[in-house]
Amino acid sequence: MQHAAIRSRSYGGKSAEQRRSERRQALITAANELWREQGWAAVTMRGVCARARLTDRYFYENFADREALLGEVWDATRDEHLAMLYTAIAPYLAENALVQLRAAVEAVVHRIADDPGGAQILFGDHAGSATLERRRRETIQTAVEIFLALSRPYLRADADETQLRISIVVGIGGFVETILAWRSGTLDITVEELIESLDVVGRSLAREFLAREV
Numbered sequence: 001m002q003h004a005a006i007r008s009r010s011y012g013g014k015s016a017e018q019r020r021s022e023r024r025q026a027l028i029t030a031a032n033e034l035w036r037e038q039g040w041a042a043v044t045m046r047g048v049c050a051r052a053r054l055t056d057r058y059f060y061e062n063f064a065d066r067e068a069l070l071g072e073v074w075d076a077t078r079d080e081h082l083a084m085l086y087t088a089i090a091p092y093l094a095e096n097a098l099v100q101l102r103a104a105v106e107a108v109v110h111r112i113a114d115d116p117g118g119a120q121i122l123f124g125d126h127a128g129s130a131t132l133e134r135r136r137r138e139t140i141q142t143a144v145e146i147f148l149a150l151s152r153p154y155l156r157a158d159a160d161e162t163q164l165r166i167s168i169v170v171g172i173g174g175f176v177e178t179i180l181a182w183r184s185g186t187l188d189i190t191v192e193e194l195i196e197s198l199d200v201v202g203r204s205l206a207r208e209f210l211a212r213e214v
Helices: 002-009 016-038 045-052 056-062 066-092 097-114 116-123 130-154 161-184 191-209
Strands: none
Touching: 016 045, 016 056, 016 066, 016 116, 045 056, 066 097, 066 116, 066 130, 097 116, 097 130, 097 161, 097 191, 116 161, 130 161, 161 191
């Protein structure tokens, strides 16, 4: 009986939990690939299962529905890009806010240029998915809080933080629209030209809030 119980828990040297984890990862990987190639609308239960070579039974073993899987892929991609942003800014924490902003812009633009699939996930059209629309708004607010925190040590004593928050929201929204225009070919400029232009806009938005010595 004991040997039978052991066999029921292990197959091919892997436990049931290990096999389930592998199936879950296979579904996430398949969804990620489909999204990068064709957009989020292509991430269907049937399409993901076909790509992962699993049945729908295993899909519902891991995800309540398609929206849950979309959210999982989004969260992983968002976290990866936020970690990249922190890594890019970290060497300049002793520098002023504009130097940090430039480092952030360079890192994000180069990442989008090098990884268009990731840009498809974060900057693609999310209309029609309440899950993705909510996450997009939450991610923008997270980015706003990051830039607010980074800028506080360099603000003028009389800086209006509410107005600064609005300016950062406008800046991030404009950044996203600019990236979309660039990716679509509407803006026919190089990576470095895009970085320079975005840096100019960022500086103009930040200038009225920063102390003179910055």
